[in-house]
Amino acid sequence: MPSEHGPADARDWRRLHPLSPIVGALETLAGYVIPLTVVLVFSRGSRFELLIILSLIPSVVFQVVRYFAFHYRFTESEIIVRSGVVRRTTRHVPYERIQNIDLSRNVLQRAFGLNQLSLETASGKEPEAVFRWVTGTEAREIRARVQAARLTAQPADRVDVGAHVRGNPAGKEIPAGGETLPGGEALPPALPGGVDPLAAARPLHRVPLSDLALLGAFSPRGAAVFAAVFGFGWQLGVYETPEFERWIRSVPDWWGALVGHAAGIAVMTGLAAVVLTSLVSIVISVAENFGFELADVGTELRTKGGLLTQHASTIPKGRIQILHLVAPLHLRPFGRVRLRAGTAGGRAQQTVGRSWILPIVPREKLTKLLESIQPTAVLPDAEWMGVDPNTGRRMKRRLVLWTFFLAAALFWKLGLWALLLLLVLPFGIVYADRTARHLGYAVTSEAVFARHGWLYGRTQIVRLSKIQTASVVESPFDRKWKMASLVVETASPTGGSLEVPYLPADVAQELQRHLSREASRRQFHW
Amino acid sequence: MTDRNHRDEIRDEREGLNAAWPAPTRTHGPEPVPEPEPARESAPEPRIGEIPPDAGCEFRPDGRFYRLEPSWLQLARLRGVIGALVFGGILLVPSVLAFFAPQAGGYRKLIVVTWIVVALLLLVRAWLWPRLAYRRYLYRVDATRIQIRRGVLWREALDIPRNRIQHTDVTQDLLERSFELSHLIVHTAGTTNAAVRLDGLRQETAFRIRDELLQVSTDDAV
Numbered sequence: 152m153p154s155e156h157g158p159a160d161a162r163d164w165r166r167l168h169p170l171s172p173i174v175g176a177l178e179t180l181a182g183y184v185i186p187l188t189v190v191l192v193f194s195r196g197s198r199f200e201l202l203i204i205l206s207l208i209p210s211v212v213f214q215v216v217r218y219f220a221f222h223y224r225f226t227e228s229e230i231i232v233r234s235g236v237v238r239r240t241t242r243h244v245p246y247e248r249i250q251n252i253d254l255s256r257n258v259l260q261r262a263f264g265l266n267q268l269s270l271e272t273a274s275g276k277e278p279e280a281v282f283r284w285v286t287g288t289e290a291r292e293i294r295a296r297v298q299a300a301r302l303t304a305q306p307a308d309r310v311d312v313g314a315h316v317r318g319n320p321a322g323k324e325i326p327a328g329g330e331t332l333p334g335g336e337a338l339p340p341a342l343p344g345g346v347d348p349l350a351a352a353r354p355l356h357r358v359p360l361s362d363l364a365l366l367g368a369f370s371p372r373g374a375a376v377f378a379a380v381f382g383f384g385w386q387l388g389v390y391e392t393p394e395f396e397r398w399i400r401s402v403p404d405w406w407g408a409l410v411g412h413a414a415g416i417a418v419m420t421g422l423a424a425v426v427l428t429s430l431v432s433i434v435i436s437v438a439e440n441f442g443f444e445l446a447d448v449g450t451e452l453r454t455k456g457g458l459l460t461q462h463a464s465t466i467p468k469g470r471i472q473i474l475h476l477v478a479p480l481h482l483r484p485f486g487r488v489r490l491r492a493g494t495a496g497g498r499a500q501q502t503v504g505r506s507w508i509l510p511i512v513p514r515e516k517l518t519k520l521l522e523s524i525q526p527t528a529v530l531p532d533a534e535w536m537g538v539d540p541n542t543g544r545r546m547k548r549r550l551v552l553w554t555f556f557l558a559a560a561l562f563w564k565l566g567l568w569a570l571l572l573l574l575v576l577p578f579g580i581v582y583a584d585r586t587a588r589h590l591g592y593a594v595t596s597e598a599v600f601a602r603h604g605w606l607y608g609r610t611q612i613v614r615l616s617k618i619q620t621a622s623v624v625e626s627p628f629d630r631k632w633k634m635a636s637l638v639v640e641t642a643s644p645t646g647g648s649l650e651v652p653y654l655p656a657d658v659a660q661e662l663q664r665h666l667s668r669e670a671s672r673r674q675f676h677w
Numbered sequence: 678m679t680d681r682n683h684r685d686e687i688r689d690e691r692e693g694l695n696a697a698w699p700a701p702t703r704t705h706g707p708e709p710v711p712e713p714e715p716a717r718e719s720a721p722e723p724r725i726g727e728i729p730p731d732a733g734c735e736f737r738p739d740g741r742f743y744r745l746e747p748s749w750l751q752l753a754r755l756r757g758v759i760g761a762l763v764f765g766g767i768l769l770v771p772s773v774l775a776f777f778a779p780q781a782g783g784y785r786k787l788i789v790v791t792w793i794v795v796a797l798l799l800l801v802r803a804w805l806w807p808r809l810a811y812r813r814y815l816y817r818v819d820a821t822r823i824q825i826r827r828g829v830l831w832r833e834a835l836d837i838p839r840n841r842i843q844h845t846d847v848t849q850d851l852l853e854r855s856f857e858l859s860h861l862i863v864h865t866a867g868t869t870n871a872a873v874r875l876d877g878l879r880q881e882t883a884f885r886i887r888d889e890l891l892q893v894s895t896d897d898a899v
Contacts, residue, residue: 273866495866619867622835625725630832635725642866660722663836671821671838675866 164222175214232280246300248272255462266290273495358443362511367436369481373428447523472617472641478608486514493643527597528612534593542653543587550579592651601651611649616673617641621666623659635659736882738889740819749877750811752856757803847883859883
């Protein structure tokens with residue numbers, strides 16, 4: 152095993168899995184499968200297909216060259232990655248600087264037993280190093296090394312999960328459940344004695360299939376698939392063929408026979424479209440997060456899931472900058488919420504599936520889960536404060552003014568039809584009222600919370616130790632109402648700031664003062 | 678935590694830096710007052726739109742508000758004028774071409790009116806606006822934070838907790854050099870506020886603020 156710092160021994164350098172270039176080439180081919188078949192089927196007789204096949208050669212060559220140019224090796228404290236052909240880069244990534252480790256593998260990679268592994272540090276939006284592809288054993292080794300380094304080198308980071316236990320001696324391992332709550336009472340440790348971080352993964356939650364279906368049922372992603380299929384058919388000219396015309400003419404006959412009478416046809420068609428879209432969305436949702444599992448490994452969280460493409464991430468608890476809790480209107484009757492974490496690292500693929508700690512979870516389980524995920528970020532019950540009492544009035548007045556202004560402008564062009572716009576008003580007023588009532592904030596001894604709108608039901612959580620800046624912003628409209636917004640920024644690049652709008656101006660300022668003082672009392676660890 | 682030697686080393690290094698980049702000999706303003714022990718408690722909180730009447734330019738880390746150097750106003754106006762000339766110049770060519778085109782006809786009046794409006798707006802932007810911006814551009818440093826307040830219509834009060842400062846830059850661009858001004862950039866780990874700029878400082882003032890901010894940062898390295 153390569154471990155010494157010493158002069159770079161040629162034997163220490165490792166390569167990616169030898170099958171990588173083949174898989175890479177296959178993957179490039181797979182990307183071309185649909186266009187290729189289309190071309191081969193529909194443009195028979197032209198030389199077009201030959202051109203496409205020729206254009207694949209460079210990308211295959213590229214895969215092979217990249218494989219031979221990519222080397223990595225482990226030292227005691229860092230991982231060194233050498234890559235590039237024209238511009239060679241050697242990158243040193245210290246284990247303790249690594250924020251997230253993402254593993255993913257699609258169907259093809261699984262067939263070869265390969266994993267894509269990306270290491271993210273706090274720098275920038277790109278992952279620091281992407282390994283395409285390594286075996287599961289190697290992925291585990293990298294993960295273990297990173298974890299071991301984190302435990303020995305930076306005890307403060309590990310304990311930062313709860314700022315108040317920071318003074319704990321470095322040698323003692325603290326299981327997540329064993330930390331104290333802001334109230335001061337200690338939770339019983341989840342596991343007796345010290346936890347071996349490499350062995351004990353305590354499963355926290357497994358998302359059942361029914362929840363994933365629920366999540367998909369309301370998602371609009373199925374519609375995108377239909378749009379794509381429709382567009383594709385249009386590209387191919389399917390709709391101009393006599394066969395399609397004959398079929399479309401026959402639709403009213405059998406559909407009408409099925410539904411019964413003519414009036415129902417329109418309604419039933421609409422319903423069928425909605426149901427079909429929903430079904431496709433459910434399939435997508437299930438495929439994306441099938442068997443989603445969140446596990447607690449002491450200092451870090453692990454998620455995994457996916458049916459065809461599987462993904463696994465590790466997120467150190469201490470490095471979560473901001474938590475987003477989302478309870479959209481359509482999930483609330485089912486008592487379900489979603490939980491997302493923002494870290495300082497750039498995410499490899501900003502897919503929806505991967506940024507969620509929990510894509511969907513029953514609300515009643517949430518408090519318990521939050522205690523494991525961020526013991527200091529447990530939602531307060533009593534401390535919630537509303538925003539300025541005039542917020543509802545202000546939002547409604549703005550809405551009415553804008554609606555009349557727009558209606559007047561449209562009246563000039565459309566005549567009386569413009570008055571239809573006024574129908575928006577009742578809905579807008581309900582929206583403004585509800586939103587104003589939902590807005591709020593809370594400050595505990597360890598974290599600041601912001602509660603947002605009514606439709607999406609967002610709640611943001613930032614620990615005081617993760618605050619970077621706190622600002623009060625006052626627009627001319629704010630000034631008229633003696634209001635201001637508070638913006639708390641963290642190191643998370645996507646959705647990293649917590650915002651409380653419509654605060655009474657003096658409250659906003661007092662809050663800012665309090666937060667920046669509390670932040671300055673706490674050390675910041677990435 | 679404070680390591681005496683370490684601190685001294687840093688101070689030496691800092692002075693070395695100053696020597697390598699000598700401050701221009703000052704031509705105006707009183708002699709810098711010897712720095713008193715900073716009052717470690719914030720002064721009573723003025724509201725966000727409030728302009729403290731007694732705010733001066735001689736920075737001290739006492740939590741009171743300080744203004745930019747008055748010469749920043751001239752600098753901002755010069756920038757405004759340059760911007761207006763560039764914008765006007767770009768606009769001039771097509772509008773002159775349009776004005777003298779044979780088909781212009783009734784549009785000539787429109788072009789002239791538009792030009793008058795644009796010229797007025799540019800004048801306001803270049804001359805009046807810097808004055809308003811200067812009045813509302815304030816900063817202060819106390820035991821816990823550096824606060825910058827600015828903005829004319831949309832006003833902002835930005836707090837950076839002192840131990841969240843990653844590093845600072847003192848920079849002087851070409852225009853600033855002729856006004857003997859510098860600006861300080863405070864870097865944080867945030868995203869939109871990753872680099873916060875404080876304008877219109879004399880170089881000594883900028884160094885003084887930097888040194889003050891550095892004092893806490895060295896105690897608890899992140």
